Amino acid sequence: MSNNNSTEATEGVGVPAPEGPANLIDTDYVIGQDNVTANKFGVDVDLHGKVFTISALVILLFVITTLALQNQVGPLFESLRVWLTSNLSWFFLAGANVFVLVSVGLIFTPLGKVRLGGQHATPDFSYAGWFAMLFAAGMGIGLMYFGVSEPLSHFGTAVGGTSMDGGVRTDWAPLGAAAGDQDAAISLGMAATIFHWGLHPWAIYAVVALSLALFSFNKGLPLTMRSVFYPILGERVWGWPGHAIDILAVFATLFGLATSLGLGAQQATAGLSHLFGVPGNEVTMVLLIIGITIVALGSVMLGVDKGVQRLSQINMALAALLLVFVILVGPTLLIATGFFEYLLSYFTHLPALSNPFGRDDANFSQGWTAFYWAWWISWSPFVGMFIARVSRGRTVREFLIAVLVIPTLISVLWMTALGGTAIDQVVNQGLDSVAAASGDLQLFEMLANLPLGLITSVIAIFLVIVFFVTSSDSGSLVIDAITAGGKVDAPKPQRMFWAIIEGAIAIALLLGGGLSALQAMAVSAGFPFTLVLLVACYSIIKGLMDEPRGA
């Protein structure tokens, strides 16, 4: 149970126990003042009229347009994505570097002593529960998909060397590649993978989460994206500029989730048909999405404490089991030494990999890095808001270490274990099945080459599915909070509504074939959000400066 801060007021000394000094922002805005409360068809609702209505309409319109005009809309969004990631890759790369510098820098400044929720606030969740939720919401699914395929891919392109056509590099290798040098190629490939799953993505999440937590728990503003803009826009955040920011956040969150749900269903179906010969068709995928949505619905009904937290912990336990298994039965020594070697390689290559200007490796820096950054950023309102909600009572320093440093180290271990094992199979054992398989099957091929392949593959599929459930349920909670004007105690049917809508959109677009258009759209939302995040960096520092600091 999480009933902290429980005090029997008048039976004690009579003074309400304070949570310690915090610097509230003085505003006349009452949370929920723009909300519409009604009882329609026996269902109570409590919603922010404008944010809810416009987001719902825009989403509906988008889904209908994408389905109806697929051939026109698809290429349009696709070219928008290509244009953004190729012409503005410097912006994404530079922005992400700013986020890393700010969040790493804050760990070492006295501002790190500020406690979220006031100086005497106590944490709502244990370290284990808190950390499991951070990780499951933040990366989970991607680690399953890319854990094997990305290291293999970078290793393959790096060892293949560079190729030029008309003065432009046509290979996909990171940096200057490592033609013919197997060891250097492995090292570079792992460094590039860790780069995409290390400090940068977590710094993006940390910035969003920290800004939201600070302005909500310490400044007393509602838990929505608009609150972060208060230092710049002042009271105007309660008007249309604020509505626009929140609508953008809903849009990015819902479409990011629906896309992942669709793509995840494709991967899980591929795994199931590979293992058991289940027909890999649309019926299976739709059934999977319905199943995932039903479980997510149950989890949403049980709330953060009993639903999301427990699922995340099951998830982490299973993932840890899989990780330990791969380390033990795989090339144990290679993984153990590789962990430190690749970590070192990551830091050695970090300046070159994160350099936003004058890159020769356009395919890699735009096609991989900029795409990843845009993708993480478009996910950030969702992950960040969820992380914020469960982080009350932590100090800024504790928060940043837990959100930035520990997940990075776990990502390194995960990538080393799964990717390292796969590379070992290809390079040292001459097993080509892993390299030859398609992206969504590489994990299963790698596991099949180890003992107990069937059991571990089943666990892997199960993990993919549970990771989706945890993303889906925490996503519904986030969207519900934004569309309810920052109220987390809005009636329960609302969050159920969003969980169902997510599943419905995923099914509609999967059947209609609009998933790639949607993915392109979600990534495009990363661009305006990079601006939002840069503002958030400024707001965090400004907000922390006038907070009282602990001893």
Place this chain on the structure above:
Amino acid sequence: MFTKILVPVDLAHIEALQRSLSTTADLARHYGAAVCYLGVTATTPGTVARSPEEYEAKLKAFAEEQGRIHGQPATAKCVSSPDPVVDLDDHILDAIHAVDADLVVMATHLPKHLDAVVPAHGGKIAAHTDVSVFLVRPA
């Protein structure tokens, strides 16, 4: 018959609680029972208060005001939760033991079809506790 009455209240919807509040006052006077008003609030800023401490202060003031109305000793108990909508039932059940209540008086709505999916809090409390529960329906 009863010595301690627990009254879960939602400060954002006082108008909906009037009937249960007057029932509480009458029962408290009749049995000479002490009353504890329970509030469950979110850790994030909400409509009533911008921090759990502010909520607690308001709840205390509310309890004192109610105590003046019925003349029996009134206390306030405030619990903050990251997800109050869902955890409300558990917090009420915990509070029954924590304050050693022997009667719970709470407002509830009329039965409706949606109850199958989202059950009413009052019914759930009655099903999960050994103390008496008085559910007050709207007129």
